[in-house]
Amino acid sequence: MLDKLIKKLQTHSGIESKKDIQSAAKTFSHSPFSELGKSAMLGDDAAVIPQQSGLLLMASEGISPSLVEKEPWFAGWSSVLVNISDITAMGGKPIALVNSIWSENDLEKHNKILSGMSFACEKFNVPMVGGHSNQKSPYFALSVSILGLIEGPILSSRFADSGDELWIIANKDGYFFKDYPFWDAATKASATLLKKHFSLIPFLAKKNIIHAAKDISMGGITGTAVMFAESAGKKIIIDIEKIERPKGVPEFEWLTCFPSYGFLCAIKPDKANFLKDALRPYDELICCHIGNFKNGNSSVYIKNQNGEELLWEEDTPLTGFTHIN
Numbered sequence: 001m002l003d004k005l006i007k008k009l010q011t012h013s014g015i016e017s018k019k020d021i022q023s024a025a026k027t028f029s030h031s032p033f034s035e036l037g038k039s040a041m042l043g044d045d046a047a048v049i050p051q052q053s054g055l056l057l058m059a060s061e062g063i064s065p066s067l068v069e070k071e072p073w074f075a076g077w078s079s080v081l082v083n084i085s086d087i088t089a090m091g092g093k094p095i096a097l098v099n100s101i102w103s104e105n106d107l108e109k110h111n112k113i114l115s116g117m118s119f120a121c122e123k124f125n126v127p128m129v130g131g132h133s134n135q136k137s138p139y140f141a142l143s144v145s146i147l148g149l150i151e152g153p154i155l156s157s158r159f160a161d162s163g164d165e166l167w168i169i170a171n172k173d174g175y176f177f178k179d180y181p182f183w184d185a186a187t188k189a190s191a192t193l194l195k196k197h198f199s200l201i202p203f204l205a206k207k208n209i210i211h212a213a214k215d216i217s218m219g220g221i222t223g224t225a226v227m228f229a230e231s232a233g234k235k236i237i238i239d240i241e242k243i244e245r246p247k248g249v250p251e252f253e254w255l256t257c258f259p260s261y262g263f264l265c266a267i268k269p270d271k272a273n274f275l276k277d278a279l280r281p282y283d284e285l286i287c288c289h290i291g292n293f294k295n296g297n298s299s300v301y302i303k304n305q306n307g308e309e310l311l312w313e314e315d316t317p318l319t320g321f322t323h324i325n
Contacts (some may be wrong), residue, residue: 005156007264009163010190011256014194015192016308017134017136018294019117020133020134020135020136021133023041023107023114023133023135024111024114024128025042025043026132027111027114027115027118027289028042028114028118028121028127028128029042029127029319030042030043031126031222031262032047032096032128032129033048033049033127035049035050036048037303038048038123040228041053042129042130044071045254046094046130047098047129047130049095049096049147049180052095052149052152053106054149054151055132055149055150055154056147056148056149056150056151057087057090057092057146057148057150058145058146058147058148059083059084059086059087059116059145059146059148060070060143060144060145060146061079061082061083061143061144061145062141062142062143063075063078063079063142063143063144065139065141067142067180068113068140068141068142068276069109070171071177071178072109072110072112072116072117072140073112073113073115073116074116074121074177074225075116075142076112076113076114076115076117076118076120076142076188077116077117077119077198078116078117079116079117079120079142079143079144079181080097080116080117080120080128080130080144081120081124081186081260082258082269083097083144083145084126084146084198085198085215085260085261085263086146086215087146087148087202087265088202088215089148089155089157089196089214089215089263090154090156090213091150091153091154091155091201091202091206091213091215092148092149092150092151092153092202093146093148093149093199093202094126094146094147095122095126095144095146095147095148095149095215096115096126096127096128096129096146096277097121097126097127097128097129097144097145097147098128098129098130098144098145098148099117099128099130099131099132099142099143099144099145100131100132100133100141100142100143100196100231101113101131101132101133101134101141101142102107102134102139102140102141102142102296103133103135103138103140103141104135104136104137104138104139104140105132105135105136106135107135109140110133110135117144117278122187122191122192122205123186123194124191124194124196124198124201125176125290126146131195147189151202151206151268151297152202152205152206153205153206153208153211153284154186154205155205155210155211155212155233155323156212157212157214157227157228157231157266158212158231158233159211159212159231159232159266160211160212160232160234160293161234161266161293162230162234162266162293162295163268163269163292163293163294164211164212164266164292164293164321165267165268165269165272165276165289165291165292165293166225166228166236166238166264166265166266166289166290166291166292166293167203167264167266167267167272167288167289168216168221168244168262168263168264168265168286168287168288168290169199169200169262169265169279169286169287170216170259170261170262170263170284170285170286171185171186171189171259171260171261171262171265171284171286172185172244172245172246172247173185173189173246173284174186174222174246174259174260174286176249176253176257181220181245181253181256181257182257182258182260183249183254183258183260183262183315184260184282185259185260185261186260186261191239193194193199196204196282197244197261197282198261198286200272200278201213201238201278202261202263203278204275204278205264205324206322207274209270209271209274209275209278210265210266210267210271210275211266211267212232212265212266213263213264213265213266213284214227214263214264215262216259216262216263216264216303217256217258217275218258219256220254220255220256220257220258220266221243221255221256221262221290222238222255222256222300223318224264225238225264225291225300225311226300226311226312226318227258227318227319227321228264228266229287229298229299229300230294230298230311230317230318230319230321231312231319231322231323232266232323232325233320233322233323234292234293234294234295234296234298234322234323235293235294235295235296235297235298235299235300235301235323236291236292236294236299236300236301237291237292237294237300237301237303237308238290238291238300238301238302238303238311239290239291239303239304240303241302241305242289242291243255243288243290244286244288245286248271265309266293269279270282272289273292275287292316297313297314298313298314298323299312299313299314300312
């Protein structure tokens with residue numbers, strides 16, 4: 001009788017599913033915070049994080065299922081990158097990541113996702129401290145969440161005000177990843193350069209040069225500007241002819257891509273020279289004034305030498321997260 005019970009226990013679906021964790025255990029460091037000893041080693045029900053002083057940030061990103069299925073390594077890489085960008089846009093620094101992966105019975109593809117995440121964690125020096133794996137799913141899906149810390153001023157997009165200038169900071173030293181609207185300026189960059197780039201926004205916040213910002217997301221420059229206007233409750237006028245872009249990149253593609261390192265920032269006009277001076281050592285970074293915030297209903301207008309046209313207005317909400325309480 002006992003041997004039959006043991007056999008059933010050994011093959012129970014609940015215990016069998018735990019074997020899916022082995023791939024992650026082979027990929028990520030078991031001691032992300034070695035200074036905390038055994039208490040912080042992975043494998044418990046939750047990760048132990050070193051004590052922090054300051055405000056904590058949390059963010060989460062889901063990756064397009066088609067990208068996960070067709071480009072698993074790049075999807076894993078991107079899932080870490082976009083989360084770090086979100087923390088940076090708030091003026092913070094990343095502390096730790098967790099992930100959830102659903103995959104079909106395809107261990108090779110599953111491991112490529114893990115490998116992409118691991119590569120990014122090493123590049124950005126941010127540990128993966130937990131997650132969930134399901135290798136018996138009828139589909140591929142990936143989501144990653146991040147914990148961050150703010151030690152200086154918060155760069156809420158709601159802090160943008162009338163009279164502020166809208167600036168872009170973005171890396172032009174990259175290339176489009178295949179036929180995706182993804183400007184890859186990071187996978188081949190050195191870890192040292194990435195660290196310098198992603199520390200710039202918090203540095204500029206501490207120096208009170210930037211007081212509001214947003215990460216340029218998959219909505220691109222114009223889509224992110226819409227979200228900026230929506231949360232700030234201001235009118236934004238963008239001069240399309242002032243937007244610098246990498247050589248050979250068409251206008252529409254640059255306006256609508258995810259630049260991998262790109263931020264829209266609000267600054268006071270008297271801070272412009274300080275901003276340019278701070279970025280002068282970085283020839284690879286675009287730093288240009290592209291528009292202005294004005295009083296009025298939340299809206300975005302695009303102008304060039306021929307005139308000005310409405311791109312978006314408050315009556316047609318985009319995210320629904322507005323300036324109104």
